[in-house]
Amino acid sequence: MRPVLYQFPISHYCEKIRWALDYKGIQYSRVSLIPGLHMKSIRRIAPSTSVPVLRDKGQVIQGSSAIIDYLDKHYPEHSLTPEDPALRQQAQEWERRLDRLGEDIRLWCYHYLLVEPELAIPLLTSGQPFYRRWQVRLAYPKVEKGMRYWMKINSETAAAAQQRMEAMLAELRTAYLQSHLLVGDHFSRADLTACALFAMVFQPAEMPVPWPARERLPKAMKAWIDQHEDELQPLQVHYAQYR
Structure with a gap:
């Protein structure tokens, strides 16, 4: 099975x-x-x-x-965890830090997307029968309120999340300028985590959701993504190569 x-x-x-x-x-x-x-x-x-x-x-x-x-x-073939203990520790530390940042990325993206129901509803209901979209649309004020409450999404938390995202992007860019991969000579859970978690920002076509066209994104969100295109590029390159 x-x-x-x-x-x-x-x-x-x-x-x-x-x-x-x-x-x-x-x-x-x-x-x-x-x-x-x-x-x-x-x-x-x-x-x-x-x-x-x-x-x-x-x-x-x-x-x-x-x-x-x-x-x-x-399923040990194509292992994502290095065998060498030191490299394994490095990969797991990158993953731990990136997983924690993933909450900031999610908060930041939803802070902007939730104000645009026409953008948010198709993303939230991807993979569902068509009638689910209408159910969510009817309940959307409660959906948005609940998500903002549950994830503590507001202008202040989004601004703080953005600062942490920028710090991590700068660190990742420096690391990728020094080496093609974050840890050792093999693609690992460190690279996978970095690329997958920032995918909500650079929005790859391979993810199974109907991303809005870049020009349809909220202005502040689009402006930030455009401003950080250079820092996001290594993640996009690795996503395209290994995904």
Whole structure:
């Protein structure tokens, strides 16, 4: 039986695991859920309500880092974790820091996208039957309010998140100027995490969501992305090469 991934198509943490599964050549099935409406489904199978969740061989693994640990143990071909202990520690440290930043990236993107229902609703309901879009549209004021409350999204938190994003992008750019890869000589969970989590910003076509055209993005969001194109480029290049 194939592994089953419970996911949000829009989630960059879920993109991290889709990429890991594809990179390893693992055939799997997806169960796409809607943020907020997913809780009942996930509570049936996992300790908390977060995604991604992977079901495989009678096991339930929750969280992107834990899933990669599981995949490298049970599907060791094309390992994403270096064998050398020092390199492994470096890769896991990059991943830990980037995973934490992923919350900032998500907060920052939603801060701008949620004010544009015509942009946000197709992203939130990607992979769902058409009537789900209308249900979310009818409930959208509550959806937006709930997401802003749950993720503590406001102008102040978005500004702070942006500062941390800029600091990490500068650090990543410096690292990629020194070496093609973040750790050692092989593509690892460090590079995968960096590219997958910033994918919500540079919006690759390979992600299974209907990204709006760049010119349709909120002005402040578009201006920031345009301003940081140079810092985002190494991530886009690695995404195109390894995804």
